[in-house]
Amino acid sequence: MTDRLIATGLVATPEQAIQNRLTTHPIRPIVAPLWLGAERRGVELGATTLESELRLRWEHRHDCERARRALESITLTAPEPTTADDLINRRSLIFLDEIAMTCRAVADEVCAAIYRDELALVLGGDHALAAGSIAGASRASGQLGLLWIDSHAHLNTPETSPTGHLHGMSLAAALGDGPEALTHLTDSVPAVSDGSICLLGVRDLDPGERSVIAERGIWMLTMEEWHDVGIGAGINRALARLTTQGAKSVHVSFDLDVLDPLVLPGTGTPVAGGLSYREASEVLRRLREWRGPIHSLDWVELNPMLDPSGHSTEVAVSLLSTLLGESMR
Numbered sequence: 001m002t003d004r005l006i007a008t009g010l011v012a013t014p015e016q017a018i019q020n021r022l023t024t025h026p027i028r029p030i031v032a033p034l035w036l037g038a039e040r041r042g043v044e045l046g047a048t049t050l051e052s053e054l055r056l057r058w059e060h061r062h063d064c065e066r067a068r069r070a071l072e073s074i075t076l077t078a079p080e081p082t083t084a085d086d087l088i089n090r091r092s093l094i095f096l097d098e099i100a101m102t103c104r105a106v107a108d109e110v111c112a113a114i115y116r117d118e119l120a121l122v123l124g125g126d127h128a129l130a131a132g133s134i135a136g137a138s139r140a141s142g143q144l145g146l147l148w149i150d151s152h153a154h155l156n157t158p159e160t161s162p163t164g165h166l167h168g169m170s171l172a173a174a175l176g177d178g179p180e181a182l183t184h185l186t187d188s189v190p191a192v193s194d195g196s197i198c199l200l201g202v203r204d205l206d207p208g209e210r211s212v213i214a215e216r217g218i219w220m221l222t223m224e225e226w227h228d229v230g231i232g233a234g235i236n237r238a239l240a241r242l243t244t245q246g247a248k249s250v251h252v253s254f255d256l257d258v259l260d261p262l263v264l265p266g267t268g269t270p271v272a273g274g275l276s277y278r279e280a281s282e283v284l285r286r287l288r289e290w291r292g293p294i295h296s297l298d299w300v301e302l303n304p305m306l307d308p309s310g311h312s313t314e315v316a317v318s319l320l321s322t323l324l325g326e327s328m329r
Contacts, residue, residue: 021119021295022288023325027066028113029054029073030122034102036080036095037128037167039088040268042305044078046316047125049304051075053317066324071118074109078102078125091164093179099166100181103132107185110136114249114295124300126268127154128167130253134174134192135185137251137296142188145247145292146174146197147238149283150255151223151271153202153209160208171197172212194218196245198238200283201226201258204271223273231279235286243292252287253298254323256316266312267301277315284323297323 019025031051033044051073058067079098081087087094106122110133113120122133127150138144148154154171157178161168166182173182175197176190183189199213199220213220219241226234242250257267260274275283287294302316 020290020292022323026118027070027121028118030106030109030120031073031075032078032102032106032122032125032129034078034125034129036099037165038126038268039165042303043126043268043301045304046302047123049313050123050299050302050316053313054320057317057321063326066326076102076105093158095166096179096181099128103129103182103185106132107136110296111139114140120296122298124298126167127255127300128170130170130298131173131182132185133296133298134251137249138188138191139186141249143248144192144196145242145245145250146192147250147252148197149200149258151201151203151257151274153199153205155209155212156206160206162206196247198241200238201275203273231282232286235283239290239292249293249295251296252294256301264312264315266303266307268303280319281322284319288323288325
């Protein structure tokens, strides 16, 4: 019986003795207001908005448990050129140095939080910061599993990217492909191995990304495949994969554009056909109930400027609270 449960990913192996930190450990918010990777302003406001609205939610709901677990936030400075607005969309990697500086800071804080036995919660900001958070999680664990929940794979390089935007290259950087400033954020390159990655919800792949996934045999359920096998069954398959790979620590990178734009329009690269609110809630509840070693988390790509109604912010904060243990009862 135990062997069958381990195979489903619902029970940790003896090597995964450290508990899932999503609902049990002190939460260390790491606020990373980065927008240069997306080359579109507004997403930097998502980082600070998530942090403040999360605390307000717990205060208004008298949620003492999560408020007690939430430690003082670490707010990073995301440097940018004074002429940044005049330099966007040039396909020149002109913001590489500034993005690498932010990612190095993210990596250091994620690693330190994991060492302190905290849940490292990276609030973005655009998804370029994942190059840093994955590096930091890898530095802390040495054998990292990665659950990437996103409508995009972010596996482009400067040679394959249609836009040249660095947020589309963050996972490639974690695999050791792309600019050295992003690939060498940890002494161990790559920060994560091909076999230790699970992609879920992908539905907008560029040709170069398709080739990388096929050539490297990266585990993936597209949004169509995920729907067809069932949302619950799909996340269980991903967790089983991470279990069998023997990851000592798991990093979850959740891009809010995995949600359908009808649910969350306030994101910079929306793609039709994403998760409903209820489907996303099911995924997140299964993650928090898993007994595997989730030690760090990205929550990225909220752009409040694209949804002045505040609805997208409310959805993003509500779902994050669900992941951290909030329930309707």
